[in-house]
Amino acid sequence: MASWIPIAETSDFSLQNLPYGIFSTDNSDPRIGVAIGEYVIDLKILAEEGVLGNLGSGGDTLKQSTLNAYAALGKDVHSRVRQTLQRLLEKDTQSGDALRDNQPLRDKAFVPLSNVRMHLPMVIGDYTDFFVGLHHAVTCAGLVKPGATIEQLCPCFYNLPIAYNGRASSVVVSETPLHRPNGQFPVDGKLVSGPCRKLDFEVEFACFIGRGNELGTSIEVDSAEDHIFGFVLMNDWSARDIQMYEATLMGPFNGKSFCTTVSPWIVTPEALESFRVAPKKTPRELPEYLVQKKEKSAYNIPIRATLGANGQRYRVADCNTNNVIFSFAQMLAHHTRGGCPLRTGDLIATGTLSGPERENAGCLLEQTRGGTEPYEMIAENSATGNVRRAYLEDNDVITFTARASGRGGNVGFGSCAGKILPAP
Known part of the structure; x- marks a missing residue:
């Protein structure tokens, strides 16, 4: 699964993976991200820009500081978000204008892994x-x-x-x-x-x-x-x-x-x-x-x-x-x-x-x-x-x-x- 994002052969974070985490930078509060290659994709920004499609009220869960509300939506929503991200990030994407060719959005949404601090991804009750x-x-x-x-x-x-x-x-x-x-x-x-x-x-x-x-x-x-x-x-x-x-x-x-x-x-x-x-x-x-x-x-x-x-x-x-x-x-x-x-x-x-x-x-x-x-x-x-x-x-x-x-x-x-x- 090739991507237009450079991904080293030794990277944990291929297009097949797309794991979720909570990250912050010196200029941002904790938010939901997905890792690919040497970057974290800020899902709050993608949700605000409507790049992930119509998630209804579920889109608001991607703007929170923990993954709990998003996780509770169920696997159908998670699968739809995953497929959308893979489609946007694949090498020969037909949706290039939404993310790949939108340089201002990429500058905001893609954060180098080396610049982030990771947090506990979910509030754990038990x-x-x-x-x-x-x-x-x-x-x-x-x-x-x-x-x-x-x-x-x-x-x-x-x-x-x-x-x-x-x-x-x-x-x-x-x-x-x-x-x-x-x-x-x-x-x-x-x-x-x-x-x-x-x-x-x-x-x-x-x-x-x-x-x-x-x-x-x-x-x-x-x-x-x-x-x-x-x-x-x-x-x-x-x-x-x-x-x-x-x-x-x-x-x-x-x-x-x-x-x-x-x-x-x-x-x-x-x-x-x-x-x-x-x-x-x-x-x-x-x-x-x-x-x-x-x-x-x-x-x-x-x-x-x-x-x-x-x-x-x-x-x-x-x-x-x-x-x-x-x-x-x-x-x-x-x-x-x-x-x-x-x-x-x-x-x-x-x-x-x-x-x-x-x-x-x-x-x-x-x-x-x-x-x-x-x-x-x-x-x-x-x-x-x-x-x-x-x-x-x-x-x-x-x-x-x-x-x-x-x-x-x-x-x-x-x-x-x-x-x-x-x-x-």
Whole structure:
């Protein structure tokens, strides 16, 4: 899908992608934009100029400072806007006078990515983190209780997508620094209170809800994808020592609530359609409400985690979004099974997306065998020595990137990055 906009072969933002985000510049308030090549297209300006066609009252949603109202319009409107943008931006467009040949409008509407600041793309009311990664679950079972299987620790794992309700107030956009959390945990048999000593990352994939459901109703599995606005990368930062001490009876609390980072660009389901795969198969017999007709209901998207330290970058892990046993549709169907209402802007995550090998583990808990075997991370610059980590150190920067490449061009998410500051 060639465009008259210059797009580098290494760009995340091809004409196939067109992800949504919220950006600002020194001269503008936060507004909705779409990324292509090295530019952000200001959709507020295009809507005001009538370039996107007749969207009725829906056009006003593109003039807002968050994506919530636009996301709630539903996939038919989103698809129409996407098709209009592709038609305006394609190389041999027949609508050149509307944008390509309108230099004053281009000067206003196209902003270099290097000049923008990205914001959290949606107002998040609730955040739910699932635990549907096959290899992560199996490995962690052996770490929590040597010799135990995941069936022994969690008999329901294969039969339903399990989850916990996270803290929406601490979800931040990429490049937002985070402080090492303080908490309570045992050290050598003595209980201490202070800065976390086992800070970790978790490679995850997440969706934002576009349309919700009413209290007391449920979402059918085969229509659940209609409720998804789009997808982001997510780092579920974890304080393992705090988490392990507090979670024995009631599940995660302070060990997970201090920060969660998401990538700034929301990639639509349409952009990912050609990267569909089936979830991992497991021996089970699902109840009818979780049986999905669509076999290819997960995605094949590689995610790389890197460590920035001492002015160098090191490869930490190579994961993939296909390492799940339940699809997002099944997660939403189960989430609402008892009548729980989802709302526009809710964030729904997969849990850690580890693969079968150590270099595919999506967190240090797995890579270091619970911190007992520090993991060697390979320098991207071969002239630089490698580093070893048991857990993360202050001033470390963890960055996730993901890019799926297809016939239509690259589909990426931008980076999901955060720097660790000392505990307050």
